[in-house]
Amino acid sequence: MVSVTRIVIIGGGPGGYEAALVAAQLGAEVTVVDRDGLGGSAVLTDCVPSKTLIATAEVMTTFDSSYEELGITVAQDGSAEERHKVIGVDLGKVNRRVKRLAIAQSHDITQSVTRAGVTVLRGRGRLGAGGQAVDGSREVLVDGPDGTVQSLRADAVLIATGAHPRELPDAQPDGERILTWTQVYDLEELPRELIVVGSGVTGAEFAGAYQALGSEVTLVSSRDRVLPGEDPDAAEVLEDVFRRRGMNVMSRSRAQSAKRIGDRVEVILADGTVVEGTHCLMAVGSIPNTAEMGLEEAGVKLNDWGQVQVDRVSRTSAPGVYAAGDCTGVFMLASVAAMQGRIAMYHALGDAVQPLNLKTVASNVFTDPEIATVGYTAADVECGKMDAVEVKLPLRGNPRAKMQGIRDGFVKLFCRPGTGIVVGGVVVAPRASELIHSIALAVDANLTVEQVASAFTVYPSVSGSTAEAARQLHIRKRAEGES
Numbered sequence: 001m002v003s004v005t006r007i008v009i010i011g012g013g014p015g016g017y018e019a020a021l022v023a024a025q026l027g028a029e030v031t032v033v034d035r036d037g038l039g040g041s042a043v044l045t046d047c048v049p050s051k052t053l054i055a056t057a058e059v060m061t062t063f064d065s066s067y068e069e070l071g072i073t074v075a076q077d078g079s080a081e082e083r084h085k086v087i088g089v090d091l092g093k094v095n096r097r098v099k100r101l102a103i104a105q106s107h108d109i110t111q112s113v114t115r116a117g118v119t120v121l122r123g124r125g126r127l128g129a130g131g132q133a134v135d136g137s138r139e140v141l142v143d144g145p146d147g148t149v150q151s152l153r154a155d156a157v158l159i160a161t162g163a164h165p166r167e168l169p170d171a172q173p174d175g176e177r178i179l180t181w182t183q184v185y186d187l188e189e190l191p192r193e194l195i196v197v198g199s200g201v202t203g204a205e206f207a208g209a210y211q212a213l214g215s216e217v218t219l220v221s222s223r224d225r226v227l228p229g230e231d232p233d234a235a236e237v238l239e240d241v242f243r244r245r246g247m248n249v250m251s252r253s254r255a256q257s258a259k260r261i262g263d264r265v266e267v268i269l270a271d272g273t274v275v276e277g278t279h280c281l282m283a284v285g286s287i288p289n290t291a292e293m294g295l296e297e298a299g300v301k302l303n304d305w306g307q308v309q310v311d312r313v314s315r316t317s318a319p320g321v322y323a324a325g326d327c328t329g330v331f332m333l334a335s336v337a338a339m340q341g342r343i344a345m346y347h348a349l350g351d352a353v354q355p356l357n358l359k360t361v362a363s364n365v366f367t368d369p370e371i372a373t374v375g376y377t378a379a380d381v382e383c384g385k386m387d388a389v390e391v392k393l394p395l396r397g398n399p400r401a402k403m404q405g406i407r408d409g410f411v412k413l414f415c416r417p418g419t420g421i422v423v424g425g426v427v428v429a430p431r432a433s434e435l436i437h438s439i440a441l442a443v444d445a446n447l448t449v450e451q452v453a454s455a456f457t458v459y460p461s462v463s464g465s466t467a468e469a470a471r472q473l474h475i476r477k478r479a480e481g482e483s
């Protein structure tokens with residue numbers, strides 16, 4: 001009799017469901033256990049909802065920032081106040097669309113996973129106390145919504161349980177005025193004065209989106225600038241744009257507490273300053289969903305933040321237990337979670353496996369302009385981790401950008417000084433998420449600046465700046481070689 005490998009996956013987000021599809025294709029008997037619905041937070045509360053909200057915001061900003069320059073007239077006299085009577089947002093309708101799309105996406109994923117032969121169980125999964133049996137298998141327990149407990153046996157287990165929003169002890173969300181990013185989609189009306197606490201990617205995306213939708217936004221940042229983890233030139237462009245559009249960006253301001261007073265909210269900063277608004281959105285990081293799952297008892301090592309420690313093929317410290325996605329804290333992106341999950345299954349099922357390579361991950365901040373990044377960064381060059389030279393071309397010199405009225409943004413390329421191999425890049429532009437792909441290909445395939453420069457780009461196009469940056473790096477390399 002041919003023995004079939006039994007795989008149990010706890011968590012049905014991108015880390016879990018993509019792994020399930022691969023494992024089923026490789027002939028395993030696969031069960032996915034999820035407590036909220038397939039697609040996970042990525043589909044139900046995080047990526048899909050936020051990017052759907054941002055789609056509406058994007059239309060508003062594109063119109064607002066360029067209609068006059070492009071010669072478009074609006075009814076009434078075109079003053080900002082009059083314009084908002086002509087163009088406004090029905091947040092209730094936007095949010096209903098957000099939720100509808102999220103549920104439909106979750107449904108589509110459930111269908112494709114079950115069509116692939118995967119069993120989907122609703123409930124909370126955890127490792128059984130028995131440890132590894134002599135045949136190498138482990139027990140997974142599933143606490144069902146009806147109070148029943150089901151026992152499953154697995155030859156390999158994948159933990160892909162994601163993370164949830166971190167809360168400050170003195171700023172407890174009430175779901176109405178003090179909100180986490182998972183709660184904003186219940187709002188029926190646009191917050192008049194929104195305080196966003198936290199200027200990382202999530203805080204910046206929501207601050208930009210609500211400002212575009214028409215809220216007065218205050219962004220409270222504990223750091224010197226917004227997006228402290230991103231390319232400093234890119235963050236500077238975004239902060240300038242935010243301020244120019246009227247956002248109150250408060251740097252070096254640490255929020256300590258938030259309290260609701262009637263239909264208003266007060267955020268109190270560490271220096272005693274009180275910031276007032278009608279709503280407050282807390283975007284102060286996330287906590288991995290790894291508690292009370294029997295992980296440490298099974299020998300799975302967690303770090304001080306509770307994240308599961310994994311190697312580059314997603315193995316944990318416990319034999320037969322793999323982990324993927326936000327619960328590992330490796331690089332908190334849906335694409336990385338999916339890749340970690342697939343790698344785990346290739347490894348567990350004895351297929352060819354390429355260890356995870358974070359230097360080819362393309363990521364994007366969905367603000368206006370967007371900030372897309374791949375490969376080695378300015379920080380890597382500065383600290384000596386990578387020897388590279390860079391060229392930065394502002395978009396205001398790009399013909400297509402001029403035609404489209406795009407004022408802010410740039411393309412930046414990094415290459416090795418001797419060989420000219422492209423090792424990284426940053427694009428700050430509308431739809432940078434689409435424009436980064438050519439640089440991601442170059443980084444992935446170790447292309448040289450000469451190869452990137454020799455490929456045709458459309459005239460006129462914003463991507464022409466990528467080829468131009470490569471040409472400039474080539475000239476610089478030649479000049480340095482001759483001197």
Ligand SMILES: Cc1cc2nc3c(=O)[nH]c(=O)nc-3n(C[C@H](O)[C@H](O)[C@H](O)COP(=O)(O)OP(=O)(O)OC[C@H]3O[C@@H](n4cnc5c(N)ncnc54)[C@H](O)[C@@H]3O)c2cc1C
Pocket residue numbers: 010011012013014015016033034035036037039040041042043045046047048050051123124125126160161162163181202289293324325326327331332333334335336337366
């Ligand atoms: C606001 C926001 C926007 C984002 N936008 C993007 C984006 O545009 N692009 C991008 O790449 N990334 C984005 N991210 C990050 C992305 O959402 C995560 O990296 C991704 O969701 C991680 O996937 P995952 O599979 O690890 O976990 P999740 O998507 O969190 O899924 C985990 C699932 O496991 C379930 N679960 C937890 N514990 C248990 C248990 N014990 N038993 C059973 N089920 C359990 C959860 O309910 C959930 O359904 C965003 C994040 C946030 C906060």
